[in-house]
Amino acid sequence: MIQQFETIQKASKENVDAALKAFGVTSKGVQTIAVETTDYAKKSFEAGTAAIEKLAGVKTLDKALEIQADFIKTSFEGAVAQMTKMGELYSALAKDAYKPFEGIVAKVTPTAK
Secondary structure, three states, X not given: OHHHHHHHHHXXXXXXXXXXXXXXXXXXXXXXXXXXXXXXXXXHHHHHHHHHHHHHOOOOHHHHHHHHHHHHHHHHHHHHHHHHHHHHHHHHHHHXXXXXXXXXXXXXXXXXX
């Protein structure tokens, strides 16, 4: 009976340790994502402001259309790159948050033969 209690206590301690490690990794990952999101928003705002300033000084319709087309193209490419980067950050966050639980899951999951 005492041995079973010690086994349960040890398993509980391992679970708590894994949860704390996962929480720490998740916290760092979310912080990285927040910083990246803030940087992208700042860059997007600056690019939009620059495009508006260029448009304000335009004298012909052709030049205005060219500036808008360049801005749209650049914005789209930046958004696609940002989405890819954010996907990678979220994927890394999920993998890193799961790592502390790998040992626990391996113990309770029967091995397939």
